[in-house]
Amino acid sequence: MNADDLGNITARINSRLTNRRSSDQDAATSGAIQKVENSGPLKVGSILNRRFVLKEVIGSGGMGTVFRATDLHRLEAQGQQTDVALKVLNEEFRDDPELFIMLQRETKKSQMLAHPNIVSVYDFDRDGRNIFMVMEMLEGKPLSHYIQEIARRGGIPFDKAWPIIEGMALALGYAHKKNIVHSDFKPSNIFITYSGEVKVLDFGIACAAVKSKHQSYEVTVFNPRNLEALTPAYASLEMFENCVPDPRDDVYALACVSYELLAGRHPFSKLLAQKALEINLQPPAIPGLKRRQWNALTHALALRREQRTTSIAQFLDEIRPKPAWSGVPGTAAVKASTHALALKRNQIRVSVRQFFSEIKSRLLRLNILGVVTVTALIAAGGYVYIYPSMNAASPVVVELTSEQQLQIKDLLELAQIHFDVGYITEPQGSNALWTYRRVLAIDPDNREALQGLEKIADLIEEQANELFAQQKFEECLAKIEEGLKVQPKKDRLLSLKEQILKTRR
Structure with a gap:
């Protein structure tokens, strides 16, 4: 189907919605829609649930294909933003009869994640065998493309990487407070908008980190590890060992991505965590990075969970740029440091006054x-x-x-x-x-x-x-x-x- 066909169908649907044509015309239009829906594999021009008209493919990955789609309901309401991002899961994720319920349950969790650094998830649904998520439409590029661009330059300075690192960390930290671990955090699941905003994607398929004893019916949840949805280069050692999901899994992945921003390459050359541990591989030092930031990175990159940074909050505290002479404003450390600076300035003033005095004395002796x-x-x-x-x-x-x-x-x-x-x-x-x-x-x-x-x-x-x-x-x-x-x-x-x-x- 070409763009003209899509335009004709959209126009007919919109006309039906706004002008309330006769039932015969409604039936004819419905027939046209059904013909598109049943015409085979999804493609540009297909319509899901008689609502979402697929306009173009904007990305694809291990979990599915992402389309830009026009939401006919938004079009009817004459909303400013009528386009949405529609992620249709790949065929291999459709065969489990319980998958739809599990993913729907996890999507409800993701809808609780109202945070400026997390992409908004509007809905989760199915049309026939097509299982899909409806998300806000973003304009920009994935972080994976950005890293490819800076790789040839050997990464970017910390001050330029810091807003991105902080945005990613704030998103993960917020999700962890909601007891949700991402479990598939990687550059292609992070988006940088044209305005510079950082958005983390795919929380809808994340693992639930903690289960309440009053919610035992949710013990069996969709786990991307069991379906091989994890990305090996960013998966912690414990993920391969199928351990209980833990925020430190995301800490490891965040550290890997942060390292890539700063160095232009993966800390372990994209080797699996088990292999890196087996050969005792250490991430190469990043030239120009301050000791404080380097220590924070290596702590978060620890291959064993018990040696790794315990939380996103700790990672931020360790890596955040701070004056070398102060701690948190208002603490005794700041007062002591301020006092030390004042003493230093007084010493400088005394030295200058002494120098003035000496020069003046010499000039007077010379009768100048x-x-x-x-x-x-x-x-x-x-x-x-x-x-x-x-x-x-x-x-x-x-x-x-x-x-x-x-x-x-x-x-x-x-x-x-x-x-x-x-x-x-x-x-x-x-x-x-x-x-x-x-x-x-x-x-x-x-x-x-x-x-x-x-x-x-x-x-x-x-x-x-x-x-x-x-x-x-x-x-x-x-x-x-x-x-x-x-x-x-x-x-x-x-x-x-x-x-x-x-x-x-």
């Missing part, structure tokens, strides 16, 4: 009159203070210590990570603004930190303009005040504030 000025410049990869004298050809130069330079470098890197993941001015004590200011506390004229503050102010200004365009003036004023705390003399923010205040007079 005038005012000593201080200028901060960039030189030899670090920051130096230059004190001009009457002899401009021989300035006195004092470099920041290597420790201070390293601290500034780490702070700038952390600030950029905060900015990339959206931690602009919040949470307190762990955001881009706070970190850039820590740099300026060490070096008040640091060019990158000053540019960072300007970048933050520009972003806040853009958000304020959007709120102004939406006539959300109270929110806009709050956003302006936020921006003025970053740059108190930013002209465009001051002008926008004045414009709003004039409308109130």
Whole structure:
């Protein structure tokens, strides 16, 4: 059937629904539908349950084929989104007479997973021998395609991979709280939308991790392991041993996928977990990855469950980027670290004052009159203070210590990570603004930190303009005040504030 045929059928169905034609016309249209439904294997133009018109194949895998389909009910209601993703299970999954009931039960669980990083599942049904799931339609590409693109570059830096890793982890962590283990977590079951959202798929065929004693009738559930639906390269050792599903199975798979993002390759070259254990294979170190993140990855990649990271929450806590000098804001560790930083700054101030005093004494002894000025410049990869004298050809130069330079470098890197993941001015004590200011506390004229503050102010200004365009003036004023705390003399923010205040007079 070609596109014209599909268009004709859809038009006839829509016309019948909206114009309520005669019963004879209804019968003729119904006959056309039945002819399509019974014409053989599913293909573009087929109609399932007299509702879903298959438009194109958008993917296929071990479990089934995914079609883009038009939902005629949504079309009748003139909904904005009339297309859905329809996953039709492969033929080998249709032969078990209990499979439909089992999958339907698991789909009900997946419908409880209302989370921004989990694809929405609308329904689970069958039409004849065709068993299918109805899900939200996503626009973008699977993570497997993205990994193929970055593989030739050897992966991506942690700060770019972190939003994806965090999105995947939040989805799994939420499901685990609902006692659902994914059991087939892999790059092709993760989707990156064009807007950058991370969506995890196929929770509808996941194993239930824990069974209530009051729900003994659910002991026999659809288990993808028994039907060989697992993906060997991402399956934990315990999955091959048919152990009880455990969140740590998903932790292992998540670590494998995270490693692929960072290194562009599988940590064990896609060998089965048993083989990797047998030959004592260790994942190669990832160049440029900080020790904290590397330790978190290797902990989650432990081949034996008892040695592996216990939960998604622990994995996030271990791998999440954090300042090396602080812990959770508000704890004693932060206070101690802040105090240490203050002492360090005081030491620097004392050293500078002593240096000033010494220079002044020398100048007085030489009877040199005038005012000593201080200028901060960039030189030899670090920051130096230059004190001009009457002899401009021989300035006195004092470099920041290597420790201070390293601290500034780490702070700038952390600030950029905060900015990339959206931690602009919040949470307190762990955001881009706070970190850039820590740099300026060490070096008040640091060019990158000053540019960072300007970048933050520009972003806040853009958000304020959007709120102004939406006539959300109270929110806009709050956003302006936020921006003025970053740059108190930013002209465009001051002008926008004045414009709003004039409308109130």
